[in-house]
Amino acid sequence: MFVPAAVVITFVCFCSFQATFGQDCRSRQEIQGSLKQVQKLLSAHEASYLQSLSNLKKKINSLQSNAGKQTTKAANSTCAKLDAPINGRKLGKSHSVSHEVHFLCDPGYELVGSESRVCQESLTWSGQQPTCRDINECVSSPCLNGGTCVDEVNQFSCVCAKGWIGATCQSTVPTFFATMTNTSAATSAAAATLPAATTGPFVRPSRCSIVQGTTHCTCEAGYTISGRDSSTCTDIDECELFHNGQAGRLCLHACINTPGGYRCSCPVGYNVTRDGRSCKDIDECATRQNNCTKDHMCINTYGSFQCVSVDCPKIPNATYVKTSPMRCERNPCPVDNKACTQTPNSFSYHYMALVSNLSAPRVMFRVSALRPMGETLRFSLLGGRLARRHFTVQRSDRLTGQLMLVSPIQGPATVEAEVEMSEVEKRVQLGKYITKITMFVSQYEF
Secondary structure (H helix, E strand, O other): OHHHHHHHHHHHHHHHHHOOOOOOOOOOHHOOOOOOOHHHHHHHHHHHHHHHHHHHHHHHHHHHHHHHHHHHHHHHOOOOOOOOOEEEEOOOOOOOOEEEEEEEEEEEEEEEOOOEEEOOOOOOEEOOOOOEEEOOOOOOOOOOOOOOOEEOOOOOEEOOOOOOOOOOEEEEOOOEEEEOOOOHHHHHHHHHOOOOOHHHHHHHHEEEEEOOOOEEEEEEOEEEEEEEEEEEEEOOHHHHHHOOOOOOOOOOOOEEOOOOOEEEEEEEEEOOOOOOOOOOEOOOOOOOOOOOOOOOOOEEEEEEEEEEEOOOOOOOOOOEEEEEEEEEOOOOOOOOOHHOOOOEEEEEEEEEEEOOOOOEEEEEEEEEEEOOOOOOEEEEEEEOHHHHEEEEEEEEOEEEEEEOOOOOOOOOOEEEEEEEEEEEEOOEEEEEEEEEEEEEOOOOOO
């Protein structure tokens, strides 16, 4: 539209120039013809301009429509939520495309299925949903001499057949008897009528018989001949006899001697197992035998429980909000606040129950990046001397670091370890994520 205007100006000036020098301008008819041509040219340019505006509006509307569809698609582009397997845990909460989740099983269980699953473009998960299967310690038939194996969590116990004892029913119940020569039958008969002072729950008369002039005296199971007095049987203290012998301990925790036998007891927070010898932890959280309020989470430990509540940390130059019961995330930092960008992006909290003197080395926890932003991931261990004495952090693959137990922990104790994961691009830190693991260590080794 500007070109025709320039033409009009030039034409008027040309006529004025000719008039100035006294020359005749073109006839009015010629001028009108020229003006009509200019007017047509202007109309053509105006139509073209309007058409261009119309096309531009259509393109803008199309772009806005496509952007809205993509936003809607992006909002809905998530895979279905995955649940943690029973007796296991799930690591990773994002269900967006290309994100991964990882699965771990509790001690005493093995993973069956995919350890990691990825959200695919088709909005379906790769692999198969895993399960945690109890490790059957009875597969190797550890119980001897007709004993019955009872599979427990991370251990086994044996119910022995009559006449056998020991951790694997490897020893016979001792039988005690006395042989006397030239003993009359009257002595044998007298043994059946002991004085009241020598009778009681821990004292029994012996059973004697005469074979070819020789008297043989025996005691019932759980009793033995009392020294030289073959007519009296006294109780065998199995708890003392088999406390730490070759046959193994009779009881996992405490042994109580009874007339002719024994029984096992467990500390508070445990129940005696079906075999009568081992102890099984009571899950106070599952059975609601706890006093945790609604504002706290119940964490079952070996022999007890803990009520925990997560409070977001207070760090200068940054503000954190709780996005889940066990996670705090930092609010967006102002553009000009560099101190804020150096603080951790998030804090995750996890709690574990351990037995005392757990064997090492072993993997305790894994930290993984779902979708790394930088070219490098770095994992490091934070915390005090106690954490560094018992733990270290190793990389298991490009995206995963694992907390390793390197020396046993004597309970009772509460130990905290922090794993820091940093994203780095060209030596510049892009993000920092802290995982805090609190371990409640029992005073018992079961």
